[in-house]
Structures are given as C-alpha cells and as structure tokens.
Amino acid sequence: MGCIASKENSQDGPKERLSCKGSLDRRVAHVNSLRKDDGVRSKDKPNSGDVKVMLIDKKTRGSRRYLGDQIVKRRIEDQIEKSKVENYEVAAVCQTQIEKTKIEVCQDVPVLNHPAWGKVPKSVEAEQVAAGWPSWLASAAGEAIRGWVPRRANTFEKLDRIGQGTYSNVYKARDVTSDKIVAIKKVRFDSSDPESVKFMSREILILRRLDHPNIIKLEGLIASQTSSSLYLVLEYMEHDLTGLASLPGIKFTEAQIKCYMQQLLSGLNHCHTHSVLHRDVKGSNLLIDDNGILKIADFGLASFFDPRSSAPLTSRVVTLWYRAPELLLGASRYGVAVDLWSAGCILGELYSGKPILPGRTEVEQLHKIFKLCGSPSEDYWIKSKLPHSSVIKPQRPYRQSVTETFKDFPAPAVGLMENLLSMDPAHRGTAAFALTILYDKTICLRSIKFAQIPPSKEIDAKLRDEEARRQGAAAGRRSGLKESLARNGHPDLPTSLQQRRNSVSNNRGETFNSHKEQTVSGFMIDPSKQSQAVRERRGDFMEHQHKKVSHSGPLVQGNGWTRTGKDFDNHNMVSGRHNLSTISGLVATRTILPGDRQEKPDVPHPEVVKQVGRLQGSLNGLGSSRKQGQNCQIQKMGDSPQTGAGKSSNKEPSLHGRGSRGNKIYLSGPLLVPSNNMEQMLKEHDRQIQEFARRRLDKTKQAKLKAQGKQPTDSLMVASRH
Numbered sequence: 001m002g003c004i005a006s007k008e009n010s011q012d013g014p015k016e017r018l019s020c021k022g023s024l025d026r027r028v029a030h031v032n033s034l035r036k037d038d039g040v041r042s043k044d045k046p047n048s049g050d051v052k053v054m055l056i057d058k059k060t061r062g063s064r065r066y067l068g069d070q071i072v073k074r075r076i077e078d079q080i081e082k083s084k085v086e087n088y089e090v091a092a093v094c095q096t097q098i099e100k101t102k103i104e105v106c107q108d109v110p111v112l113n114h115p116a117w118g119k120v121p122k123s124v125e126a127e128q129v130a131a132g133w134p135s136w137l138a139s140a141a142g143e144a145i146r147g148w149v150p151r152r153a154n155t156f157e158k159l160d161r162i163g164q165g166t167y168s169n170v171y172k173a174r175d176v177t178s179d180k181i182v183a184i185k186k187v188r189f190d191s192s193d194p195e196s197v198k199f200m201s202r203e204i205l206i207l208r209r210l211d212h213p214n215i216i217k218l219e220g221l222i223a224s225q226t227s228s229s230l231y232l233v234l235e236y237m238e239h240d241l242t243g244l245a246s247l248p249g250i251k252f253t254e255a256q257i258k259c260y261m262q263q264l265l266s267g268l269n270h271c272h273t274h275s276v277l278h279r280d281v282k283g284s285n286l287l288i289d290d291n292g293i294l295k296i297a298d299f300g301l302a303s304f305f306d307p308r309s310s311a312p313l314t315s316r317v318v319t320l321w322y323r324a325p326e327l328l329l330g331a332s333r334y335g336v337a338v339d340l341w342s343a344g345c346i347l348g349e350l351y352s353g354k355p356i357l358p359g360r361t362e363v364e365q366l367h368k369i370f371k372l373c374g375s376p377s378e379d380y381w382i383k384s385k386l387p388h389s390s391v392i393k394p395q396r397p398y399r400q401s402v403t404e405t406f407k408d409f410p411a412p413a414v415g416l417m418e419n420l421l422s423m424d425p426a427h428r429g430t431a432a433f434a435l436t437i438l439y440d441k442t443i444c445l446r447s448i449k450f451a452q453i454p455p456s457k458e459i460d461a462k463l464r465d466e467e468a469r470r471q472g473a474a475a476g477r478r479s480g481l482k483e484s485l486a487r488n489g490h491p492d493l494p495t496s497l498q499q500r501r502n503s504v505s506n507n508r509g510e511t512f513n514s515h516k517e518q519t520v521s522g523f524m525i526d527p528s529k530q531s532q533a534v535r536e537r538r539g540d541f542m543e544h545q546h547k548k549v550s551h552s553g554p555l556v557q558g559n560g561w562t563r564t565g566k567d568f569d570n571h572n573m574v575s576g577r578h579n580l581s582t583i584s585g586l587v588a589t590r591t592i593l594p595g596d597r598q599e600k601p602d603v604p605h606p607e608v609v610k611q612v613g614r615l616q617g618s619l620n621g622l623g624s625s626r627k628q629g630q631n632c633q634i635q636k637m638g639d640s641p642q643t644g645a646g647k648s649s650n651k652e653p654s655l656h657g658r659g660s661r662g663n664k665i666y667l668s669g670p671l672l673v674p675s676n677n678m679e680q681m682l683k684e685h686d687r688q689i690q691e692f693a694r695r696r697l698d699k700t701k702q703a704k705l706k707a708q709g710k711q712p713t714d715s716l717m718v719a720s721r722h
C-alpha cells in the first residue's frame with residue numbers, strides 16, 4: 001500500500017502532502033532512528049537541504065514538527081510507503097532556510113494554523129479551475145473544494161426564503177436534476193479578505209469532514225464565476241428548534257426532550273471526536289425534520305481544535321445566552337466543554353419552555369450564571385487565571401441552585417444539567433458521557449412526527465412576532481388596548497404573515513443571480529416569484545458583513561397565531577408555550593476571529609481598562625465607607641444577594657467599553673458597584689438605556705421637523721429638555 005502524494009511549488013519551496021499509514025508514535029520512533037542513521041547533527045549550521053516535516057494525526061489534527069534534511073525526508077517517505085496502518089499523514093514538508101538545525105520536536109500546533117492550510121498544490125488548483133471553480137476560490141480554499149465539481153445555479157429553482165443569519169440568507173430550492181428539495185445557504189463574505197475567505201472555507205471543510213445522522217449534510221457548492229458569492233447546498237430540514245418551540249400550543253413531552261437531547265449529544269460527540277468545536281449551539285441551529293430527526297447546522301463559527309495545543313482561540317464565540325462562563329471570563333484555551341455548556345442551556349430551555357439564562361449584557365449573563373450555577377471555587381479562579389476574573393470575581397461565593405430552580409424537572413434531567421452547567425469546564429465531562437447518564441435509545445423517535453405542522457423556523461417566529469406587534473400597535477392606537485391583539489390572536493395573521501415574509505424576501509433578500517446569471521448560470525426562478533427575484537438586489541452581501549446583530553431584547557411573546565389543539569393531537573403535545581430563544585445575535589463577528597496563523601486571545605480593550613480604572617477612582621473617592629471597601633472595587637459585581645453586602649446605588653454611570661459585538665463589551669454599571677439589589681439595578685440600567693434611545697429618536701424627529709421648517713411638537717420639546 002503506497003501513499004498518495006502530490007507536489008507543489010510555493011513561496012516556501014516545494015511542498016508535498018502525503019496521505020500515509022502508520023502510528024504517530026511509530027513515526028516518531030522512525031524519524032528519530034532515521035536521524036541517527038543518517039548522522040544528522042543536532043547543532044549543525046543551517047544547510048540548504050533542511051526541511052520541515054509535519055506529522056499530522058488525522059484524527060485529532062494535531063501535528064508534530066521535525067527538522068531534518070532531504071535525506072531524512074526521503075527516508076521518512078520510504079518508511080511511510082512501507083507502513084501499513086492508517087490515520088497519519090506527513091504534510092507540509094517544505095524546503096526552507098532553517099536558522100537552527102537543532103533536531104527538535106516542536107510543541108504540537110493545530111494543523112489549521114499552518115500557513116499551508118486551505119491551499120492545495122498548484123497542479124490541483126489548476127485542475128479545480130479547469131473543473132469550473134472560480135480561481136479565487138481554488139487559490140484561497142482549494143482544500144475545501146477538493147474532489148468536487150461546482151454545481152450550476154441554473155440547476156436549482158428557488159422557492160422561498162427560509163432563514164436569515166448574520167452571514168447568510170437561506171433559501172428553499174428544488175434541485176431540478178433530481179427533483180429533490182434542498183436548502184441553499186448563500187454565504188456572505190468578501191473574497192478579497194483572507195479572514196472572511198478563511199471562515200467560509202473552514203465551514204465547508206468542517207461540513208465535508210463530518211458525516212453523522214445528526215449533523216447537517218453538505219451536498220454541494222455553487223460558486224459563481226463572476227462574483228464572490230458562494231452557495232452551500234444542504235439537505236433540507238423543515239423546522240428548527242427555535243421555530244418549533246415558538247409555535248403556540250407546543251410543549252414538548254419528556255420523551256421528545258430526551259430524544260432531541262440524545263440526538264444533539266450524539267452529533268456533538270461526533271464533532272468532538274473529530275476535533276471540531278461547534279461554538280454556536282442554540283435552538284435556531286438545531287434543525288429538525290418531519291420525522292423528528294435533529295441535525296446540528298451552522299458551522300460558521302466552528303473550529304478545529306487540538307486539546308494538546310497551546311494555540312489561543314478567541315473567546316468571542318457562541319450566542320450570549322448559551323455562552324459558557326469561561327468564555328465570558330475571556331478564556332483563550334478551551335475545549336469541548338463550551339459546547340456542552342450550550343447543550344445544558346438547551347436542555348433547561350426544553351423543559352422550562354424559555355431560555356434559562358437570558359442575559360442582556362455579558363456582565364449580566366455572568367451574574368445570572370453565578371446565581372444559578374454558583375460562582376467558581378477559589379481553586380478554579382487560581383488555576384484558570386482567566387483574563388477578566390480580576391474584574392468580575394464576586395467578593396463572596398454564590399451557591400449553586402440548579403436543583404432548587406428546576407425542582408419540577410425529572411431528577412435525571414436535573415442531574416445532567418448540573419453536570420453540563422458545571423462552572424469548571426473540566427467537570428462537564430464529554431458528550432459521550434452525558435449520553436450514558438440519561439438516555440435510553442429505545443425511547444427516541446417513537447412519538448415524534450411533525451408532518452402536519454407547517455415548516456417552522458426561527459424566521460417564522462420572528463415574522464409572527466413582528467406581525468403581532470404591528471397588529472397590536474395598530475389595534476392599540478385604535479382602541480387604546482395596546483397589546484391585546486398580540487396576546488389574543490388575529491384572524492388574518494397567517495395570511496398577512498405570508499405577505500410580510502414575501503415582502504421581507506423582496507426587500508431584503510439577496511439575489512441568487514444577476515440578470516446575466518439568470519440566463520447563463522443563474523438559478524431558475526419560479527415564474528410566480530420572478531418579479532421578486534429580479535427585483536432583489538445583487539452584491540449586498542457586504543451590507544451586514546461587519547454588523548453582527550445584537551438582539552438581546554425581550555423574548556417573543558404571545559404572537560397571536562392561534563391554532564387549535566387538533567393540529568397537535570398526534571404529536572403528543574400539550575397546551576402551553578415553548579420559547580426557545582429567538583435571539584440569534586450576541587455572537588462574535590467573524591471578522592474579529594482568528595488571525596492568519598492563530599486565533600487571537602481576548603484582552604480587555606484599553607478603553608474598558610480605562611473606564612474601569614475611572615470607576616475605581618470614583619468609587620475610591622466616595623467617602624470612607626467606600627474607601628474601606630477598596631479591596632472590593634470592581635469585584636463588587638458579584639455581591640451575592642444572599643450576602644446583602646453594600647448599598648445599592650443606581651446613580652453610578654454605566655460603563656461600556658469596546659470589545660466584542662461590533663467591538664462592544666457591556667459592563668453594566670450597576671453590577672460594578674456595591675449592591676444588594678442587583679435585579680432592581682439592572683432594571684434601572686435598562687430603563688436608562690431605553691430613555692437614552694427614546695431621547696435620541698426624539699432629537700432626530702425634532703431635527704427633521706426643523707429641517708422641514710415646522711415647529712417641534714410639545715412632546716418632542718419635553719423630551720428634548722430632559
């Protein structure tokens with residue numbers, strides 16, 4: 001059995017990639033013996049024959065780097081040729097000027113941080129271009145498209161827009177070659193921005209590597225020659241968990257919850273054993289089909305990881321409500337535990353029917369976590385050395401209260417939640433372990449069939465909510481009973497919703513194709529939707545490129561879409577509401593994610609440090625009682641409600657510095673000062689923000705009126721005097 005080898009010439013010199021067989025340890029032994037055999041000296045001068053040899057463990061993608069010379073390289077290749085076991089490859093063998101020729105085993109480095117990642121040999125790149133891939137894609141992300149040929153857009157008929165994410169629009173479409181319904185995700189990125197291309201190609205590469213019934217399948221790619229648009233062709237799923245849970249009348253049974261959790265954990269286990277962290281587990285990324293099969297989707301923030309690597313990762317990942325405390329505390333070395341935390345939040349949400357940790361700011365999020373899960377032990381603070389711990393650490397510990405809070409949940413579920421929501425990531429275990437705690441595989445899939453439920457996605461929930469608010473506001477204006485309609489339903493809602501959905505699609509959707517593409521390589525358009533598609537703008541993918549939506553507002557409330565219980569009788573659903581979070585924001589912008597070689601760890605932004613310092617200064621100047629509390633300083637955030645320490649002061653300025661989310665880290669002012677009434681202060685903080693927003697709005701209106709030569713109205717005048 002031989003190796004598959006390919007060669008390329010790059011700036012670094014010739015590179016070879018070999019898919020080989022052999023065990024890593026045996027390879028290491030071989031390399032060492034080869035060095036000895038060839039008399040490679042450990043402290044020789046550089047010579048032009050020196051090479052870097054990377055041995056990559058295909059399973060963990062961990063790599064070890066060796067230095068040797070051309071003879072060593074050839075010997076390694078020979079050995080690999082003769083080996084008969086799989087799993088390892090020798091890659092990135094590059095001729096280079098090596099300053100020190102000390103023979104060394106370098107620390108493990110994640111293979112994706114290697115400069116050659118994403119690239120393929122020039123010969124392969126040329127083949128890819130010849131096969132129809134755009135040259136920018138073949139050159140930037142050849143690895144992601146390796147072995148595939150591009151699909152043509154005109155072999156798909158666009159049907160409806162079914163999802164909108166921060167970096168994408170998702171459409172339902174029909175593959176005319178097979179008549180199959182698929183989902184097409186148009187990914188927004190900038191082909192001239194290496195970071196942006198890197199994210200896009202990483203999502204594809206990860207999807208291609210993973211193969212599991214609970215992970216969404218990537219079936220193909222459509223790339224336009226003329227633009228930098230890229231479309232992922234995915235298997236179509238009717239629902240997502242957020243959309244499903246937000247349907248009025250839905251309350252999942254215990255069997256259903258177990259079934260979803262089992263599938264989620266199985267999918268996560270597959271990711272983790274293939275060295276992939278999802279880093280954005282939430283309801284809207286858990287897709288469900290009519291048979292109740294759950295698949296994890298949206299690998300846009302996912303990353304390969306190597307537990308042995310010391311390379312830092314960004315902590316600005318995962319939607320706020322599902323974000324693990326170590327990330328909030330700025331950890332740059334983390335692992336599978338971040339996904340397990342999110343899974344714990346989903347478990348709680350499925351049982352309680354609403355998000356269990358709905359923080360509005362990062363500080364508030366941490367505070368909610370401490371209240372539910374207890375604050376970390378002293379040992380943990382010491383051992384973890386997390387960047388934000390000095391700012392955030394509570395003065396007195398919080399007690400864990402998961403069992404009390406969820407006393408009505410079945411005991412095994414609470415037990416699992418306690419595990420998954422452990423403050424110390426090391427105590428969260430693994431997905432495989434979680435699966436053994438709770439789940440009887442036979443339960444699953446007995447009672448979940450959704451065929452009679454219309455497709456329900458997060459976007460539907462949002463539109464219903466928006467529509468209900470609109471209707472409610474209109475009714476309120478007429479009758480003064482503001483939100484009665486939103487609560488009680490409106491007979492026309494489903495119809496008007498559909499209209500609204502279409503109009504959203506018209507106004508904000510993105511075109512699959514330019515006019516030219518429609519006839520050449522564009523998508524076929526359903527005649528009934530042609531005018532819509534033609535009207536859609538092209539090339540606006542950058543519109544949101546740098547704007548990560550940061551919804552952190554209230555949850556979807558009664559949306560007025562009344563349904564009879566009849567529809568759900570067959571699905572073991574009982575009356576009640578579920579409310580898997582409909583926020584999709586408060587996650588990191590991809591533009592601030594990994595650097596070229598490695599992800600950048602978070603460091604507190606200087607502005608935050610400055611503001612915190614200023615606050616410390618002002619606290620210290622607040623009289624003797626505060627002075628005595630100097631050692632508490634910013635740590636007062638954690639004043640336990642049980643401790644009753646300190647006095648409430650809601651007059652302190654609220655802080656916000658620049659960090660994540662459009663580079664904003666929110667440090668809620670009140671959390672940073674002594675208080676025994678955190679909730680009240682948060683409310684006050686929120687009120688102040690709303691007040692500020694209202695005043696700004698009024699000012700804008702006033703300015704408009706002035707520009708039109710009109711007198712400002714009374715209310716505006718009043719508002720402007722505040």
Ligand SMILES: Nc1ncnc2c1ncn2[C@@H]1O[C@H](COP(=O)(O)OP(=O)(O)OP(=O)(O)O)[C@@H](O)[C@H]1O
Pocket residue numbers: 162163164165166167168169170183185216234235236237238239240280284285287297298299300457458459584
């Ligand atoms: N294969 C699919 N089948 C059906 N619907 C899908 C599919 N993939 C995505 N969707 C819908 O589109 C929505 C957005 O997709 P996705 O999460 O992949 O985009 P994104 O831009 O990465 O979103 P986010 O901003 O939440 O990270 C999903 O919540 C889901 O409702």
